[in-house]
Amino acid sequence: MGSFTKDEKRLVEYARADLEARLKKRRAAGLLDTLVSYAMSESGKIYSGSPTNFLQVSSCVHAEMMAIGNMRNYEGDFARVKCILIAGPVPKDDLECTKPCGICRLFIYENGTAKTTVICTCYVRKKSGWDFFPRMEKYLIGRLYPYPYRDVWRH
Ligand SMILES: [Zn+2]
Numbered sequence: 001m002g003s004f005t006k007d008e009k010r011l012v013e014y015a016r017a018d019l020e021a022r023l024k025k026r027r028a029a030g031l032l033d034t035l036v037s038y039a040m041s042e043s044g045k046i047y048s049g050s051p052t053n054f055l056q057v058s059s060c061v062h063a064e065m066m067a068i069g070n071m072r073n074y075e076g077d078f079a080r081v082k083c084i085l086i087a088g089p090v091p092k093d094d095l096e097c098t099k100p101c102g103i104c105r106l107f108i109y110e111n112g113t114a115k116t117t118v119i120c121t122c123y124v125r126k127k128s129g130w131d132f133f134p135r136m137e138k139y140l141i142g143r144l145y146p147y148p149y150r151d152v153w154r155h
Helices: 006-028 063-075 102-110
Strands: 036-041 046-049 081-089 112-125 130-140
Touching (some): 006 036, 006 130, 036 063
Parallel strands (some): 081 112
16 A cells, blocks of 8 residues: 555555445345445545445445445535545456446546545455455546536536
């Protein structure tokens, strides 16, 4: 995590611990592993989210939307994302760092700033427990969403 800021390192550590606790509860309830997201606001507070239905991407609230929605609910509609982490479950032979989908890139952009960073990572289920964040990639939101949609009629 050499190129991560102090806040980003704190977000990663928080996400790792919270994700493990969340997955243990899901497993105990007979639920599958799921994608998760952790949004740190400019105030430094961290908000988590998981999708309402991981297997129906087109008709559910996505993890990033849930985390950002939680942030706005607690801090107000003008709160901004400083950094957001996304982690999805992957097979051990394909450590793809989970990127936000197209609409979530817009969602992060509209709730962030030019400095908002996106940490993309993944985790692997093991027989006992999980291997958390074996790979991590960091992007400025402008790199993931370089040509944003702009509603010219909005004031
Ligand atoms: Zn999405």
